[in-house]
Amino acid sequence: MENRHRLLLGVGVEVFRSSASEEAGCVTLLQKAKKRLGFQPQSLGADKGYFHRGFIEELFRREISPHIASLPKGSSKAHMRVRMRQRGEPYRLSQRSRKKIEELFGEAKDLHGLRRFRRRGLQRVRQETWLIGLVLNLKRLAKLTTPASVQA
Numbered sequence: 001m002e003n004r005h006r007l008l009l010g011v012g013v014e015v016f017r018s019s020a021s022e023e024a025g026c027v028t029l030l031q032k033a034k035k036r037l038g039f040q041p042q043s044l045g046a047d048k049g050y051f052h053r054g055f056i057e058e059l060f061r062r063e064i065s066p067h068i069a070s071l072p073k074g075s076s077k078a079h080m081r082v083r084m085r086q087r088g089e090p091y092r093l094s095q096r097s098r099k100k101i102e103e104l105f106g107e108a109k110d111l112h113g114l115r116r117f118r119r120r121g122l123q124r125v126r127q128e129t130w131l132i133g134l135v136l137n138l139k140r141l142a143k144l145t146t147p148a149s150v151q152a
Contacts, residue, residue: 067094
C-alpha cells in the first residue's frame with residue numbers, strides 16, 4: 001500500500017497454510033511491485049504475525065527496513081535488529097500507517113464484501129478480490145482528482 005494516499009499497490013490471495021502463506025504472499029507482492037511498477041519500498045510495516053526470523057532476514061536481504069511489532073520470544077540477530085528499530089521515529093510513523101491500512105481492509109469487509117466471498121475457487125476469489133481492490137482505489141483516486149472546492 002502507498003501510505004500517503006492509501007492506494008493499494010497489490011493484493012494477493014493464497015490458500016491458507018498458517019502464517020507462512022502470509023509471509024510468502026508478502027514477498028511475492030514485493031517482487032511484483034519491483035518488477036511491474038519499479039517500486040522498491042524502503043520500509044515494511046507489519047503485525048506480530050510476521051515476526052519470524054526467515055521473513056525478517058529476507059527483508060534485510062532486500063534492503064527493506066522491517067517495522068514489525070515484536071514478540072518477547074526470538075533471540076536471533078534479526079529479532080534483535082527489529083527490536084532496536086522500535087525506538088525510532090520511522091517505526092512510530094510506520095505503525096501509524098498500519099492503522100490506516102487496517103481501516104482500508106475494514107472498509108472492504110464492511111462495505112464491499114471482502115468478509116465473505118460470493119464466488120468459489122481460488123481464481124474466482126482472486127478476481128473478486130482484485131475488483132474490490134479496484135473499487136477502493138477508484139474511490140481514493142476520485143477524491144484526489146476532485147478539486148478541493150467541490151469536495152466539501
